[in-house]
Amino acid sequence: MITTFTHHDLIRFIYNETTNEQHRAIELALLCDNQLSEEYKKIQSTIGALTKVSFEPSNSTIETILNYSKSTNLHAAK
Amino acid sequence: MNNLEISDSQLVSLYIKGNEESFEVLLNRYKSKVFTTIYLIVKDKYIAEDLTQDTFIKAINTLRSKRYNEEGKFKPWIMRIAHNLAIDHFRKNKRYPTIVMEDGSNVFNTLAFSEAPYETFQLQQDTKTKLRAFVEELPENQREVIMMRHFMEMSFQDIAEATDVSINTALGRMRYALINLRKKMKQHNIAYDNNIYPS
Numbered sequence: 001m002i003t004t005f006t007h008h009d010l011i012r013f014i015y016n017e018t019t020n021e022q023h024r025a026i027e028l029a030l031l032c033d034n035q036l037s038e039e040y041k042k043i044q045s046t047i048g049a050l051t052k053v054s055f056e057p058s059n060s061t062i063e064t065i066l067n068y069s070k071s072t073n074l075h076a077a078k
Numbered sequence: 079m080n081n082l083e084i085s086d087s088q089l090v091s092l093y094i095k096g097n098e099e100s101f102e103v104l105l106n107r108y109k110s111k112v113f114t115t116i117y118l119i120v121k122d123k124y125i126a127e128d129l130t131q132d133t134f135i136k137a138i139n140t141l142r143s144k145r146y147n148e149e150g151k152f153k154p155w156i157m158r159i160a161h162n163l164a165i166d167h168f169r170k171n172k173r174y175p176t177i178v179m180e181d182g183s184n185v186f187n188t189l190a191f192s193e194a195p196y197e198t199f200q201l202q203q204d205t206k207t208k209l210r211a212f213v214e215e216l217p218e219n220q221r222e223v224i225m226m227r228h229f230m231e232m233s234f235q236d237i238a239e240a241t242d243v244s245i246n247t248a249l250g251r252m253r254y255a256l257i258n259l260r261k262k263m264k265q266h267n268i269a270y271d272n273n274i275y276p277s
Binding site: 007008011012015017042043045046047049050051052053054055056057058061062064065066068069070072073074 | 096101102110114126142235259
């Protein structure tokens, strides 16, 4: 019997939120179903880009936090 | 300190015992996730800086007073503090504080977020800046699911519960967010290649 998988199944698969059984079934389906495989590649590529989206706080913010931490350290040598 | 081998809970224990370096490792581990989560909610770099500071100071106070009881779960704990502070700020202001420049561009585009030499990484930075802008432009509920799944690392079940929707709705929002991002990437000829843009 051929199991069809939805976009939602693919998203859960990519994010490792499927059961072991579903995971194996989708892996197998990706080998046989070109359409599903293409969709998988597209989603993976977009998620790959998304993982690069990040922002960094400034050095002064980091310094302020570290200084605050040091100022509250009761164990520090006087 | 070989920080790759030390777990969050070990770092927390060391910090509580007075080891400052362990907190610096935790800060470096989570500063970007915390800042990005806050930024995507408040959409203002300067407010995000302040709230990032508040998040870690709140964490320091809790750890120092030995009220921290989530050993081994530092990440979801710190991300929850960040999320709650950002949401509180957003509710108090009841508006998106997007700052628009005279030419209509978002002030975000004029700010240098990377400390890497601009000349060397111009191509990477341009692409990353565009990608960040694409995420910012997503409809609220799609941006929210991206933020919760990617930066807060919540499961779709947790996202569904937190946003009071079914898991299929949460997955649907993620699907449309990815479709929209893909469309925008295509429109701007951005084909993401990990070989060109390494971590």
